[in-house]
Amino acid sequence: MPPKSPSALRLPVRMIRFENVSKVYPRSTKPALTGVSLEVELGEFVFVVGSSGSGKSTLLRLVLKEEQATTGTVLVAGQEVGGLPQRKVPRLRREIGTVFQDFRLLPNKTVYQNVAFALQVLGRSRHAIRQVVPETLEMVGLHGKEKRLPHELSGGEQQRVAIARAFVNKPAILLADEPTGNLDPTTSLDIVRLLDRINRTGTTIVMATHDDDIVNQLRKRVIELADGHVIRDENKGVYGGGTAR
Amino acid sequence: MRLQFMLSEIWIGLRRNASIAISVVLVTMVSMYLLGLGILAQRQVDTFKGYWYDRVQVTIFLCTADSGEPDCGKKAVTEEQKQAIRSQLQQMKPLVKQVYYESEQEAYDRFQEQFRNSPLAGNIRVGDIPQNFRVQLSDPTKYDVVVSSFEGAPGVGRVQDQQKTLDKLFKVMNVITIASFALAALMVLCAVLLMATTIRQAAFSRRRETGIMKLVGASNFTIRFPFVMETVLAAVAGVGLSVVFLWATVRWGIPYVAKVFPDLALIGVSDVWVITPWLAGLIVVVAMGTSWVTLWRYLRV
Numbered sequence: 223m224p225p226k227s228p229s230a231l232r233l234p235v236r237m238i239r240f241e242n243v244s245k246v247y248p249r250s251t252k253p254a255l256t257g258v259s260l261e262v263e264l265g266e267f268v269f270v271v272g273s274s275g276s277g278k279s280t281l282l283r284l285v286l287k288e289e290q291a292t293t294g295t296v297l298v299a300g301q302e303v304g305g306l307p308q309r310k311v312p313r314l315r316r317e318i319g320t321v322f323q324d325f326r327l328l329p330n331k332t333v334y335q336n337v338a339f340a341l342q343v344l345g346r347s348r349h350a351i352r353q354v355v356p357e358t359l360e361m362v363g364l365h366g367k368e369k370r371l372p373h374e375l376s377g378g379e380q381q382r383v384a385i386a387r388a389f390v391n392k393p394a395i396l397l398a399d400e401p402t403g404n405l406d407p408t409t410s411l412d413i414v415r416l417l418d419r420i421n422r423t424g425t426t427i428v429m430a431t432h433d434d435d436i437v438n439q440l441r442k443r444v445i446e447l448a449d450g451h452v453i454r455d456e457n458k459g460v461y462g463g464g465t466a467r
Numbered sequence: 468m469r470l471q472f473m474l475s476e477i478w479i480g481l482r483r484n485a486s487i488a489i490s491v492v493l494v495t496m497v498s499m500y501l502l503g504l505g506i507l508a509q510r511q512v513d514t515f516k517g518y519w520y521d522r523v524q525v526t527i528f529l530c531t532a533d534s535g536e537p538d539c540g541k542k543a544v545t546e547e548q549k550q551a552i553r554s555q556l557q558q559m560k561p562l563v564k565q566v567y568y569e570s571e572q573e574a575y576d577r578f579q580e581q582f583r584n585s586p587l588a589g590n591i592r593v594g595d596i597p598q599n600f601r602v603q604l605s606d607p608t609k610y611d612v613v614v615s616s617f618e619g620a621p622g623v624g625r626v627q628d629q630q631k632t633l634d635k636l637f638k639v640m641n642v643i644t645i646a647s648f649a650l651a652a653l654m655v656l657c658a659v660l661l662m663a664t665t666i667r668q669a670a671f672s673r674r675r676e677t678g679i680m681k682l683v684g685a686s687n688f689t690i691r692f693p694f695v696m697e698t699v700l701a702a703v704a705g706v707g708l709s710v711v712f713l714w715a716t717v718r719w720g721i722p723y724v725a726k727v728f729p730d731l732a733l734i735g736v737s738d739v740w741v742i743t744p745w746l747a748g749l750i751v752v753v754a755m756g757t758s759w760v761t762l763w764r765y766l767r768v
Contacts, residue, residue: 286682309687316684326682328675339676343685345469391683 235264236297237395237426238285243294245280245450254280256450258294262428264394267421269437270430271461272447278430281447282397285428286318287311299394316344319388319396319425323403325380327372327387333359334368337386344391354390362386362416378409382416389420396420398429402436410436434461476693480669481700487665488701494661495705496712498654499746503713505647506742511734512640525613526627527552527600531571534597536624544598548622552600555616562612565603574599597624658705658750659757662698666761669694677766691766695758702754706747713739 238261245255255277262268270278283289284296287303296303299317306314327336334355341351359365362382372380381401388396398417402410414429414436421427431437437444437460444459445452481488529549530539556566569577574596602613610628618626670677680690714736721733 312681312684312686314684315682318684320682326675326679328679339679340683342469342472343680343683343689345689347469387679387683 236261237264237266237299238262238428239295239297240281240284241295241297243284243291243296245277245284245289246292253292253450255284255291255447258447258450258452260445260452260455262426264426265421265424267418267427267440267442268429269440269442269444269459270428270447271432271437271444273432276447277450278447279399280450282320282399282428282430285395285397286320287314316391317394319391319393321381321384321388321396321398321401323400325372325377325384325404327380327383329372332369332371333364333375333383336372336383337390340387340390355386358386358390361419362389376409377405378412381405381409381413385413385416385420389425393425395426395428398427398431400431401429402431402433407435411439414440437461473689473692473696477696477700480673480693480697483672484665484669484697487668488697491658491661491665491698491701492705492708494654494658495702495750496708498651498658499706499709499750500712501647501654502651502749503709503739503742503746504716505644505651506745507713507717507734507738508640508644508647510738510742512637512644514732514734515636515640524604524607524610524629525602526629527602527617528597528624528627529599530622530624531594531597534624538619539622539624544622544624552617552620552622555620556600556602559613559616561605562609563602564605567601567603569599569601571596571598655753658702659753662702662754662757663761665701666694666698666758667765669697670762670766691759691762694762694766695755698758699751699754702750703747706743706750709746710739710743713742 240258240260243255243258244253246253258277258281270281272278280289284291285298285303287306291304298314301314303314328339331339337355337358338351341354356365356368359368362385364379364382364386367375367379372383375383381404385396385401396417401417402413405413410433417427417429418440441458441460443457444454444461446454446459528536529544529552530536530542532541532543534541534543553566553568556563571594575591575593578591578596604610604613614626614628617623677690717734717736717739721735725733
């Protein structure tokens with residue numbers, strides 16, 4: 223049975239649904255995911271935890287259709303991702319913001335340009351971009367740093383730029399793959415608090431992480447993977463799973 | 468504005484890859500120059516043909532008293548023989564479209580006029596060129612019929628088929644055409660390979676940008692369009708240069724040919740303008756096709 227979500231009192235809308243999903247990479251004998259079934263509802267904040275190689279990144283890549291499930295069904299916002307033709311993949315990805323451990327900013331563009339880029343490539347009007355980019359930068363706490371280049375920023379600030387870029391198009395889902403992996407504990411907590419704020423605007427957040435401190439402090443739903451299996455899925459969970467059990 | 472953004476992306480891409488963009492321009496230029504040269508040579512052949520087919524194809528030279536032709540036997544043509552040839556030619560209508568008679572004086576005058584710039588003109592006297600019938604055919608390819616029926620006829624010294632003389636020239640022109648087409652094909656192949664390499668390199672050096680574009684859900688068109696446009700722009704620049712060189716070749720080369728062959732109809736600068744859209748169209752298609760295939764191969768979404 224899927225766990226009760228925080229929004230269980232409303233009509234739950236499933237944003238992400240995995241039905242018995244397995245993934246075996248070519249040239250690899252060991253499956254990355256085996257028989258994973260889970261649901262993430264609208265507005266949830268979910269941590270995906272597990273050691274390296276447990277399948278966290280694969281899970282996120284399946285949502286983005288960067289990878290194709292070997293067996294099973296992946297549904298995102300009610301759409302079956304596996305059967306989605308390639309030309310419709312961009313539309314899926316517009317509904318999903320993504321943040322990575324290594325920020326992936328464009329080094330020769332300013333903070334403002336990095337965030338605006340995400341809208342420019344979607345063909346948004348200049349007027350709309352001028353409106354929404356400063357708002358987003360304000361929200362992530364980068365007001366006044368619009369003209370800086372990425373290398374002039376601290377790691378935490380760079381990750382804020384990346385979050386602003388992921389969020390500027392107001393996606394329904396935000397995926398974060400170890401977003402605090404390169405940051406010190408205090409900065410990490412700031413970043414996760416920012417994600418929490420974004421979550422409160424109604425954006426569903428799935429964050430893969432190793433960071434036990436953060437997981438233990440936020441007390442959100444925790445899905446734990448080990449060797450490609452879901453071994454734990456609980457609300458208000460902690461990293462190791464010891465205290466909640 | 469979406470267009471402005473795209474244009475700035477294309478400009479950045481070209482600037483960042485300037486040296487390799489220039490090499491695409493140059494290779495395209497050489498390939499299109501050679502192809503253009505081949506097409507122009509072929510147009511020159513067609514111009515010759517058209518020119519000559521409008522004029523005399525077969526000349527029947529009549530005997531003179533001091534003719535060197537063995538068929539004459541040192542006897543000048545008689546008035547009866549002339550009449551017989553004329554009426555035989557009349558009977559060959561409609562293949563024979565028109566017959567012009569040229570007296571020795573007329574033949575001499577025409578020669579003087581034609582080769583007025585040549586030292587040859589001074590060495591020729593009236594009577595050196597025999598009186599002749601110049602025959603125009605309705606179907607120039609059937610000159611054989613006329614040649615065979617008059618060769619060796621009484622009073623006929625020699626039947627000269629202009630086509631045979633011209634064929635030699637056409638052969639030379641055809642060799643030029645084939646050679647330049649073959650070289651052009653090689654150069655187009657080089658251009659295609661170079662374009663493909665260029666795009667691979669550009670795709671690699673911009674993988675960060677394209678990666679983010681994919682991630683935020685930019686359409687395939689948005690991701691690929693700048694790459695395609697960069698290649699097309701470089702190729703079009705190459706065609707532009709090749710047209711300049713073709714123009715220069717015709718502008719300054721043809722007057723030189725005209726001096727050597729004063730009697731020939733020659734192509735002109737307007738022929739360059741006629742083939743320009745074809746060269747440009749071809750290279751745009753090649754550039755777009757190559758970049759699309761390369762991007763499909765190396766820029767998977």
